[in-house]
Amino acid sequence: DAKTTQPNSMESNEEEPVHLPCNHSTISGTDYIHWYRQLPSQGPEYVIHGLTSNVNNRMASLAIAEDRKSSTLILHRATLRDAAVYYCILDNYGQNFVFGPGTRLSVLP
């Protein structure tokens, strides 16, 4: 059901940047690209979202390809607390808002 594809898992060293890719080749013009992360036994936590332009906030940056068929979540300096499952989701007014399996990010000290 999920309209995005992400790698199952990635590893990063602490204090290094992490680039989490997401493909969404069937994205429509009104789909927003959302990123959430989930720690074990917790609810999903909002990370960032965008439509066409790159976005920055205190948690991360979102780089959106010019054709919008892919995007990359960038964590500038990974910490141990960033270890989680990261979900890339397309949102069109909340319809068919489905989280896929996501990318499990491991951060090594």
Next chain:
Amino acid sequence: DTAVSQTPKYLVTQMGNDKSIKCEQNLGHDTMYWYKQDSKKFLKIMFSYNNKELIINETVPNRFSPKSPDKAHLNLHINSLELGDSAVYFCASSLGQGGRNGYTFGSGTRLTVV
């Protein structure tokens, strides 16, 4: 102060029972949602309420009924519970429909039907 709170955190019950899960948000959001996360970790929207009106109702069994007494609360009532209803249920809220400003999720209710 928890932004979106759900109770109970864990719920174990027998098949055939009726149960409710409560959700409250103190963010002043105008839209609230219920999501189900299955064993494969896929999380799917079940319902959303905007200004006390149901605006999305995915193909869920009619044994599930959302009830919203006011803008800050969206409870989930489940009748005649079945084994397949075992999952983690998340409540969420947003400002405006469709999460244009992002969704805030509760910590989940793990429902186990035995």
